[in-house]
Amino acid sequence: MHAIANAAAGYPRGIEPLEPPEPREYAQALRFDSVTCTFPGRTARAETYTAVRDVSLAVRDGEFLSIVGPTGCGKSTLLNVAAGLIRPSKGTLSVFGTSLKDGLNRQASYLFQVDALMPWKTTEDNIAAGLLFHGMRKDAALAQARDWLVRVGLDGHGRKYPHQLSGGMRKRAGLAQALALNPRILLMDEPFSALDIQTRHLMEGELLRLWSLDRKSIVFVTHDLEEAISLSDRVVVMSAGPATHPIAEFAIDLPRPRDVAEIRMTQRFLQLHAQIWGVLKTEVLKSYAHARV
Amino acid sequence: MRTPVFDPRSKVAVQGTRIAVLASALFLWWLLTSRKWISPFFFGDPAGVFQRIVNWFVSGSVFVHLYTTLVETLLAFVIGTALGLACGLWLALNPFLAIVADPFIKALNSMPRLIFAPIFALWFGLGIWSKVALGVTLVFFVVFFNVFQGVREVSPAVLSNTRMLGANPRQLMWHVYLPSAMSWVFSSLHNAIGIAFVGSVVGEYLGSEKGIGYLILLAEGNFDIDSVIAGILLLTLFALVLDISVSLLEERVLRWQPGGGQTVDASA
Numbered sequence: 001m002h003a004i005a006n007a008a009a010g011y012p013r014g015i016e017p018l019e020p021p022e023p024r025e026y027a028q029a030l031r032f033d034s035v036t037c038t039f040p041g042r043t044a045r046a047e048t049y050t051a052v053r054d055v056s057l058a059v060r061d062g063e064f065l066s067i068v069g070p071t072g073c074g075k076s077t078l079l080n081v082a083a084g085l086i087r088p089s090k091g092t093l094s095v096f097g098t099s100l101k102d103g104l105n106r107q108a109s110y111l112f113q114v115d116a117l118m119p120w121k122t123t124e125d126n127i128a129a130g131l132l133f134h135g136m137r138k139d140a141a142l143a144q145a146r147d148w149l150v151r152v153g154l155d156g157h158g159r160k161y162p163h164q165l166s167g168g169m170r171k172r173a174g175l176a177q178a179l180a181l182n183p184r185i186l187l188m189d190e191p192f193s194a195l196d197i198q199t200r201h202l203m204e205g206e207l208l209r210l211w212s213l214d215r216k217s218i219v220f221v222t223h224d225l226e227e228a229i230s231l232s233d234r235v236v237v238m239s240a241g242p243a244t245h246p247i248a249e250f251a252i253d254l255p256r257p258r259d260v261a262e263i264r265m266t267q268r269f270l271q272l273h274a275q276i277w278g279v280l281k282t283e284v285l286k287s288y289a290h291a292r293v
Numbered sequence: 294m295r296t297p298v299f300d301p302r303s304k305v306a307v308q309g310t311r312i313a314v315l316a317s318a319l320f321l322w323w324l325l326t327s328r329k330w331i332s333p334f335f336f337g338d339p340a341g342v343f344q345r346i347v348n349w350f351v352s353g354s355v356f357v358h359l360y361t362t363l364v365e366t367l368l369a370f371v372i373g374t375a376l377g378l379a380c381g382l383w384l385a386l387n388p389f390l391a392i393v394a395d396p397f398i399k400a401l402n403s404m405p406r407l408i409f410a411p412i413f414a415l416w417f418g419l420g421i422w423s424k425v426a427l428g429v430t431l432v433f434f435v436v437f438f439n440v441f442q443g444v445r446e447v448s449p450a451v452l453s454n455t456r457m458l459g460a461n462p463r464q465l466m467w468h469v470y471l472p473s474a475m476s477w478v479f480s481s482l483h484n485a486i487g488i489a490f491v492g493s494v495v496g497e498y499l500g501s502e503k504g505i506g507y508l509i510l511l512a513e514g515n516f517d518i519d520s521v522i523a524g525i526l527l528l529t530l531f532a533l534v535l536d537i538s539v540s541l542l543e544e545r546v547l548r549w550q551p552g553g554g555q556t557v558d559a560s561a
Contacts, residue, residue, distance in 0.1 A: 085453055104456060116454030120472040120549040129468060130458035163551045181458065 028097065029107075029185050029217035030059040030082055035091035037077050051077040053243035055091070057236065059185075062215040066228035067246075068280060069238030070287030075221040076113070077244075079187045082219060083110050096184070108185040109178035113193060115170050117162040123173045124149060124158035130181045148176040152206065168199040172206070179210065186211075188220045192227070204231060204260040212257060225280060229272055230260045237279050240287035248279045334518065341519040342526065349523070361503040363531065365421050365493035369428020370485060370535075377433045378478065381440025382470060391441075402438075406430045407491075410499045419500050428492025432485045439481035443474030476550065479543040486535045490528060 035055045041047035051074035059065050067075050080086045081093055084104035093100045095107050109130075117126045124145045131141035149158050152172040162170055171191060178186060192200045208231060211218060222228050228235045229252055237248045254268055263269055300306055319339050325331045326338040333341070349355035384391045410427050417423040447469060455469050497506025505524050512520030 083453075083457060085456070106459070108457070110454065110457040112450045112454055114448075114450045116448075116450040118451055118455065118468065118472070120475075121468075122549075129455070129460075133459035133461070133464055161549045163549075177454075177458065 027061045028058045029061045029063070029095070030057075030219065031094040031097075032057045032078070032081070033092045033094070035078070035081055035088040035093065037074070037081065037086065038089040050243045051241065052081075053245055055245050057246055059217050059219055061096075061184075061217055063234060064211060064218045064220065064232045066220045066222060066232040066235045067238060068222055068225055068228045068235060068276070069244065070240045070280075070284045071223050072291075073238050073241040073283075073287065074244040075223075075238060076189050079110070079189050079219060079221055082185075082187055083108055085110075105185070107183060108187050109181055109183040111171075111174055111178050111186065111188045111191045113190045115162065115174070117170060117173055117177065119162050122159050122161055123154060123165065126162070126173060127176045127180050130177060134181065144180060145176075148180045151210070152176045168195055168203060171195065171203055175203075175207070175210070184216060186216050186218045188218060190222050191220075193222070193224070200227075201261050207231070208256075208258060208260065225273060225276060226264055229254075229269060229276065230258060230263050235276055237276060237283070240283045240290060247283070248276075250276050334516070337518040337522045342522045345519045345523040346527065355508070355527075358503055358505050358508050359527065359531075361421060362490075362493050362497065362505040362528070365424040365428065365496070365504065366486075366489045366531075366535075368421070368425045369432055369492050370489040372425065373429040373432025373489065374436050374478075374482065374485060376429065377436025377481075378440050378474075380433075381437045382444060382466070382474070385441045385444035386466075386470070398434075398437075402434045407495055410496050413496070414500050419502065424493045424496030424501070424504070427496045428489045431488045431492045435481050435485045435488060436478060439477040440474045443477030444470050446477075447473045476547055479539070479547060482539050482543075483536060486539060487532055490532050494528065 032055050035052060036050065037052045038048050038050045041049055055078065057078075067078065069075050077086070081088050082105060084093075084100055084102075087102075093105075095105055117123075118129065121129060124142060127145035127148050128138075128141040131144055132138065136144070146158060149155055152175055154169060154172050154176070157165060157169060157173075162173070165173065174191070192203050195203060204227065220228070220231060225235075232252050235250045235252060236246045237250075238244050239247045250272065252272060254263060254266070254272075299310075322336070323339045326333040326336055384394060407427070409430060410423070413423040413426040417426055451473075452465070452469055455465060460468060493504065494506035494509075497504035498510050501507045505528055509521050509524040512518075512524065
């Protein structure tokens with residue numbers, strides 16, 4: 001099989017919204033149509049900053065999609081658009097075929113790069129919080145939260161506050177918090193970047209194991225290419241910022257189930273890595289040159 | 294080698310030294326006034342002050358004054374804190390309102406508010422409510438500014454995460470903004486207690502028929518310096534008791550915060 005290194009392959013731009021959706025459209029969990037995000041400048045002058053420009057991208061239902069790109073290229077902006085936390089300046093976002101007009105994306109859970117647990121709640125209360133917000137009764141929510149504690153390997157840590165947990169344990173708690181709501185889409189913003197390499201591999205394995213159970217659609221943003229390849233079905237490479245857009249995408253045809261540590265040694269992995277890095281490298285260099293000016 | 298006596302971790306050494314400092318201060322006071330090196334007429338004397346406090350409690354004459362002052366202080370404290378909390382949250386969550394109100398709040402805060410005491414006496418009479426009103430104006434701003442700041446300092450990640458978990462605005466208030474502002478509120482409450490006492494005592498001093506401030510005013514009229522000092526000591530004692538109760542409450546409510554021996558992860 002050959003990786004497709006073609007800009008936004010298969011997802012033509014400028015789709016007419018009036019056109020009745022084809023059946024396969026429903027198999028798309030998320031769809032960005034010419035999304036552009038422009039922010040007002042920091043200074044009082046009318047300078048604006050375009051983080052992402054004209055992004056068209058679709059995430060299939062049940063797909064594990066990774067987005068890689070140089071740091072500060074607006075990957076997080078895309079996730080925030082997908083979550084409904086920010087509205088695109090132009091273009092639309094569709095969730096399972098329905099355009100997200102206002103409000104948050106209720107189909108999605110979001111795992112942030114920084115710790116986002118409520119520090120004043122215990123681990124189990126943190127996990128139960130989302131269920132409570134969705135109207136579940138307190139005891140039922142807590143029971144379910146304790147189930148999730150076991151599932152993410154935090155059994156016995158439910159009564160601890162976030163500051164009493166290690167970085168990896170906080171990530172597990174965050175994962176449980178996100179998954180407890182049983183979302184159809186999981187958005188992840190460099191969730192493991194703050195962890196040491198061993199913990200990171202453990203967490204990646206854990207994520208794959210949990211994902212394999214019910215195959216949610218995952219959008220995984222990272223700047224770590226190895227992480228992207230070992231986890232995903234498809235890797236999208238973004239251009240250097242500003243005005244980021246996808247420049248290439250690669251299907252990752254490595255067999256599942258995968259061992260995230262061992263798969264990095266296989267021939268096919270190295271081939272894919274070389275191919276994708278070829279594209280990514282020029283962008284990283286551009287971004288580096290830009291930052292030095 | 295001898296073990297160091299002045300070890301800051303040794304409770305006995307610390308408490309012992311504290312008691313020694315207090316005892317020497319009292320002894321010095323007693324020495325100076327009993328030898329007439331300074332006039333006991335102007336500086337009182339410890340024995341007389343002690344005698345006065347004992348008399349007050351034995352005769353029971355002090356209870357009505359103490360009760361009045363405590364009620365005024367507690368009311369001012371509770372009402373001022375509640376208003377400060379409510380307004381702080383309200384303004385912090387309404388950026389437009391906050392900008393509009395900004396110059397007014399700055400002006401009100403920089404105004405010497407004790408000067409309101411005569412006006413409140415006219416508005417609310419000589420009873421407890423004029424003192425409560427004065428205390429409220431003092432307590433309010435301390436709490437208000439802290440809550441305002443506390444809400445502004447809420448971690449954006451925690452906020453976005455909780456919104457993504459499906460919290461509505463009311464739930465965000467209860468689960469994110471309030472708990473986050475709480476540590477700021479408690480640090481302000483320690484100041485607020487002292488200030489609430491200032492409000493009631495100054496109010497009583499300016500016009501009342503009961504209260505410790507009134508007691509001090511009467512004693513001053515009779516040049517009875519021992520009673521003045523006895524009144525001040527009583528106030529200090531009760532302010533201390535209230536401060537300790539706030540600390541105890543703080544420990545319970547802010548249990549989630551990293552305390553001694555537990556460090557926060559730097560990446561958090």
